[in-house]
Amino acid sequence: MTTESPAHTPAATSALLTTVGNKVRSMRKEKGMTLAQLSEVTGLSQASVSQIERGLANPSFTTLAQLAHGLDIPVGKFFIGQPDSKSPVVRKHERRNLIGVTKKSMGEAVYELLTPDQNGALEAQWIETPPGHDTSATPFRHSGEEFGIILAGRKDIYLDGECHSLEAGDSITFSSDIPHWYKNSYEEVCVAIWVNAPHAW
Secondary structure, X not given: OOOOOHHHOHHHHHHHHHHHHHHHHHHHHHOOOOHHHHHHHHOOOHXXXXXXXXXXXXXXXXXXXXXXXXXXXXXXXXXXXXXOOOOOOOOHHHOEEOOOOOOOOOOOOEEEEOOOXXXXXXXXXXXXXXXXXXXXXXXXXXXXXXXXXXXXXEEEEEEOOEEEEEEOOOEEEXXXXXXXXXXXXXXXXXXXXXXXXXXOO
């Protein structure tokens, strides 16, 4: 007999969906944006944004990233559900999972926060993407600057359509204003550290 982790029970998932939805709505209002405006800058439908805000949709990490970029905030801002660490150190077992509110399944990308909170100028993530992972359907474009370094495997980074193939030890820096997307076209999991430096929010 198997039991669900408390973090993944239906009640916990529902509570987290509501929390994330409330944060999206409050941050949108703080920015003085309408649903239509947020929909336009994110490429998401108004119906999808509305469902997320009401806690009725279970958004993927990519969807949350689109919302965060549209609001010009780090995606980690949606996951302030526990007290920020008072220590500058983040232990491996203490990383906050940014994959969203669903239980991680085999073959799914891993996004974990490496910074102790979301109050600084930088947001660093540990990212693992399986073979076939592809975000080309939803290119990102937002304010700020990004830096990434590949620790294991390979990944293709597209900047305005131009492909940059990186392997272990390679790094890349670019303006987030450039339309960009990522693809793992290879046969092994890619492990990378990604740092986002959004403009002031």
